[in-house]
Amino acid sequence: MFYRSLFPRDVLAELERFQRGMQQSGDVSPSIRGTGRGGYPAMNVGSTPRSVEIYAFAPGLDPASLDVQLDKGVLTIAGERPSVLPPKDAPATVHIDERFYGRFRRVVTLPDDVDPNAVSARYTDGVLHVSVPRRAAAQARRINVV
Amino acid sequence: MSNVNAVRSQAPAETPARPAEALLPPVDVVEDAAGITLFADLPGVSREKLGVHIEGDTLTIEGEISLSSPEGLESTHTEVGLAVYRRVFTLSKELDPERIAAEFNQGVLKLRIPKVEHAQPRRIEIRVA
Numbered sequence: 001m002f003y004r005s006l007f008p009r010d011v012l013a014e015l016e017r018f019q020r021g022m023q024q025s026g027d028v029s030p031s032i033r034g035t036g037r038g039g040y041p042a043m044n045v046g047s048t049p050r051s052v053e054i055y056a057f058a059p060g061l062d063p064a065s066l067d068v069q070l071d072k073g074v075l076t077i078a079g080e081r082p083s084v085l086p087p088k089d090a091p092a093t094v095h096i097d098e099r100f101y102g103r104f105r106r107v108v109t110l111p112d113d114v115d116p117n118a119v120s121a122r123y124t125d126g127v128l129h130v131s132v133p134r135r136a137a138a139q140a141r142r143i144n145v146v
Numbered sequence: 147m148s149n150v151n152a153v154r155s156q157a158p159a160e161t162p163a164r165p166a167e168a169l170l171p172p173v174d175v176v177e178d179a180a181g182i183t184l185f186a187d188l189p190g191v192s193r194e195k196l197g198v199h200i201e202g203d204t205l206t207i208e209g210e211i212s213l214s215s216p217e218g219l220e221s222t223h224t225e226v227g228l229a230v231y232r233r234v235f236t237l238s239k240e241l242d243p244e245r246i247a248a249e250f251n252q253g254v255l256k257l258r259i260p261k262v263e264h265a266q267p268r269r270i271e272i273r274v275a
Contacts, residue, residue, distance in 0.1 A: 041189075044221065044223065044225060044226055045224075046215070046221045048216050048218045048220070049218065050216075053219060055190075057189035057190060057225075057253075058189065059253030059254045060254035085174060085176060086178075090178075091179065092176050093176070093178075094174070094176050096174060097174050098172035098173055098174065099172045099173065099174050099185060099187055100172070100187075123252070125189065125190055125191060125252065126187070126188070126189035126190065126191075126252040126253020
């Protein structure tokens with residue numbers, strides 16, 4: 001197509017993306033909820049002795065439309081991202097459409113020792129950061145041997 | 147609006163070394179009669195860490211992820227494994243990079259690149275002799 005050639009893709013970057021996809025599909029023991037990798041939003045999960053931190057890379061959302069729920073140790077992040085693409089009958093051409101549109105839902109199983117009553121969530125620069133503290137009793141303590 | 151470092155330089159690009167590995171942000175590119183609109187997803191990038199550069203006919207979008215993470219955070223599951231986004235496009239000559247407009251809101255960059263006036267389509271009248 002003539003117009004496509006205005007924006008030649010970076011072949012090396014495309015190859016890198018493909019390679020990363022291959023690595024991700026090599027996950028031998030996926031979770032019962034599926035690997036979810038490559039889904040929207042992408043997620044990073046980390047933990048400290050005091051809390052579990054979840055980062056959902058969900059750009060371009062209205063924070064009020066985000067539905068974050070914690071039930072029985074399962075954190076669910078759901079919402080919908082509206083399309084910016086022109087309607088089919090508009091006099092415009094879509095050359096690249098890689099961004100995600102539509103409804104999404106992602107689920108993370110949290111460790112048993114989290115405190116569901118003290119969850120905090122912030123949405124900054126398109127990243128939803130959910131912080132779930134661990135219960136005080138579960139935090140590691142140093143035991144003195146006498 | 148246009149709180150983005152839009153840099154234009156006429157100097158020819160030196161042969162760049164292979165840049166460090168970066169995430170490839172997904173984009174949408176839509177063209178209409180008056181120009182091209184580009185949307186790019188750059189979650190985790192603040193306005194200060196976003197760079198949109200035009201050098202000759204090369205458009206580079208770069209951003210660095212800065213997350214507020216508590217001390218002693220150990221990663222247990224990582225899908226976003228790099229902290230830098232980069233994507234490069236080649237513009238064509240009917241686009242006018244002087245009048246490029248940028249918006250950046252909640253990790254979504256919107257670039258509007260208008261076409262130069264004479265490149266906009268005109269209806270050509272055909273007269274019957």
